[in-house]
Amino acid sequence: xxxxxxxxxxDIPVAPPVWTASVAQNTQGTVPGTPTGDSAYVLSYDxxxxxxxxxxxxxxxxxxxxxxxxxxxxxxGEGWSRAYKWKVGQEALCCYINQCTSDPCQQGQGKHMTExxxxxxxxxxxxxxxxxxxxxxxxxxxxxxxQDWVVAPTTNELVSWTQNVTIRGMxxxxxSKYSDIVLGNLTEAxxxxxxxxxxHMCNP
Numbered sequence: 001x002x003x004x005x006x007x008x009x010x011d012i013p014v015a016p017p018v019w020t021a022s023v024a025q026n027t028q029g030t031v032p033g034t035p036t037g038d039s040a041y042v043l044s045y046d047x048x049x050x051x052x053x054x055x056x057x058x059x060x061x062x063x064x065x066x067x068x069x070x071x072x073x074x075x076x077g078e079g080w081s082r083a084y085k086w087k088v089g090q091e092a093l094c095c096y097i098n099q100c101t102s103d104p105c106q107q108g109q110g111k112h113m114t115e116x117x118x119x120x121x122x123x124x125x126x127x128x129x130x131x132x133x134x135x136x137x138x139x140x141x142x143x144x145x146x147q148d149w150v151v152a153p154t155t156n157e158l159v160s161w162t163q164n165v166t167i168r169g170m171x172x173x174x175x176s177k178y179s180d181i182v183l184g185n186l187t188e189a190x191x192x193x194x195x196x197x198x199x200h201m202c203n204p
Contacts, residue, residue: 013134013156015117017047022180029172044190050113051191064088068193071099071113080110084193085202091194095202117158118149130159142168157181 025039040058050071056062069083075098086094099111122136131152138145146164151157162175 012118012120012122013151013158015115015158016183018045018184018186020044020182020186021178023176023178025174025176027172027174029170031167031170031172034172044186045116046186046191047113047115052113053191068191069099069113070191070193071111074110078105079107080105082198084197086194086197092196093200094194094197095200096197097202116161118151119147122147122149127153131157 021043023041023043025041026037027034027039028036037059039056039062041054041056044053044055046052052069054065054067056065064087065085066087067083067085069081071081074081081099083097083099084094085097098105100106100109101111102109118134119136122134125133125135127133128150131150134149134151136145136147144166148160148162149158150160152159158178160175160177162173164173165171
């Protein structure tokens with residue numbers, strides 16, 4: 001499990017920045033293009049150095065797929081980073097995905113790495129099965145976000161994270177459960193990618 005550290009009673013639990021976990025995720029929604037259904041992957045997460053890696057085992061069509069996000073590296077002469085996607089045994093087909101909030105990418109529109117853990121200004125709701133329930137809601141114009149975390153009561157382990165986002169009447173619901181957490185022990189080699197990756201952009 002992902003061990004968290006509370007600074008004092010009632011404080012927001014702060015997640016360690018470097019870990020590896022098995023993740024079981026279910027995604028549903030009405031936003032066009034949202035990949036719905038169940039997925040399973042191993043996540044290597046290094047928030048300190050702004051990099052992460054996903055290795056998928058499900059669904060079947062994604063089994064063996066690997067995606068490395070290198071927010072610590074920017075495209076030469078540009079202001080955004082890239083992710084690199086390939087399958088084991090098919091390294092020559094590796095491609096890149098520009099990490100931008102606009103299409104095409106523009107200066108100042110680069111994405112940032114998501115910090116996984118209970119966010120600031122969240123509310124400690126109550127004890128629930130498996131731990132303590134933390135909750136946060138944001139409502140801005142036609143966009144709303146509801147997030148829920150379950151944190152183990154004595155060890156402060158993060159065991160689940162649910163996100164429900166509504167945009168102009170459409171919605172995405174994502175539920176993630178974490179297990180087999182290993183803290184630290186990640187190096188540059190864990191986030192390496194094939195040399196071919198920068199030659200081809202991934203198809204949409």
